[in-house]
Amino acid sequence: MNCQRFEELVSELARGQIMDADLQRDALDHERECRECMLRLNAEEHLTRGLHALKLEMESVSAPMALESHLVEAFRTRNVVHPIVPRRTMARYWLTAVAALLLIVFGVVAARWRHEQKQPRQVEAAVPSKQYEKQAVAYNRTPDQPKPERPAPERRPKRERRLNGLVAKTPSRNANRDESQISNHVVKEIATDFVALSYLNPENIQEGGQIVRVELPRSAMASFGFPVNMDRYNEKVKADVLLGVDGVAHAIRFVKEY
């Protein structure tokens, strides 16, 4: 044992703390041999006695009696007691998440509803194309194929509008969903009826043919009896020309995209 080691243990020795018996014996042996360390231990023991005296002096000290009554009064009147509240739960976060989810669902439903509201307009546009396709099929049919039964004449809807001689072929809103899905990709357009360019022999058409989309000067419409706005006479207008198998144009109709 040296003085440095004794210095580390002197407080424990003076306070009577439990320590290893051999270590304590070595420390006390050193204290008997070294005067400096003996003085150090004596000073520590005096300090311990002083602290103990202070502790005894203050043992009887306690808070004033009035404090207890104040606290009890506070306990009764100020309602400071709160029930034991469980620690912060995730309920608030779950509620927020559910609200957000509901908002998203309502948003999607509203978007779908609006989308479905727009569907009938596209159906309206689909029908001219459907007739266009039917005519194309009929004209492309080969002679050996049986002639399809002529469908019953369709009643034109009451909402059909005439506009400067152009017939807007609007379908009924009850057109089935499949048709609308097929023709969703078709551009919206209105067209006139086919106007014969020459004496039309149905047999020539039955042999087959095709419809060709062309662009003509707007003034060409006048040749077929349609009114022409002279301010726009030099503009182009689209037209479908029905060609027979011999390549001769048999009929024409004018088309307007909108």
Place this chain on the structure above:
Amino acid sequence: MTAAFRPFRMKANNDQNDGELLRLMLAGDEDALTLLYRRRQAAIYRFALQMSGSPSVAEDVTQEVFLFLMRQGHVFDAARGSLPSFLLGVARNYVLRRLRGEQLLVTLADDYEDEVASEQTRTEPGLLEELTRAETIEAVRKAILSLPERYREVVVLCELQELSYVETAEILGCAIGTVRSRLHRARSLLLTKLRPAEQADQTTEVTVKSARCFA
């Protein structure tokens, strides 16, 4: 005559431990509060008084501690320590807040305390015996109050409250080794402060001149 139905409710009594009394108090049992207060108020009041040296501060701190217990007693976790340690920890926070806020006491600067603690304290025998008991107590009290807070609280808890190193470490929220080393330094500082001025000069001179014995 029919007895009205009343839910069974345990009444507080002195045989119950602190945890049960706290639970009853939080449930609204006034007797539990009274029992708990009477059981623990003295230690808290003494701690606050020894730390601050002011009875009014000690009274305020004691009141604040029990009001805190009424409001937020549910934060006490028995797994982390005993209720007395918890209460002393709360009291410590209030005391330090008051001391730092009001600057009631002038503490030593850190460089001074380290300087003093690093030197080997040498004291003549019979230093404290020369003083009367009352003078000794008063001198020790003043010496403790002049210690820096971190040393003062260790002396108060380990020496005056006679808590173990483990309990003190729980209250202070530090390691046991830290408590032990702080106490050692605090005692060295106390011996220096309790040394009479003339002896201090001589001792300092002796300390400088003397070579340490490493026998």
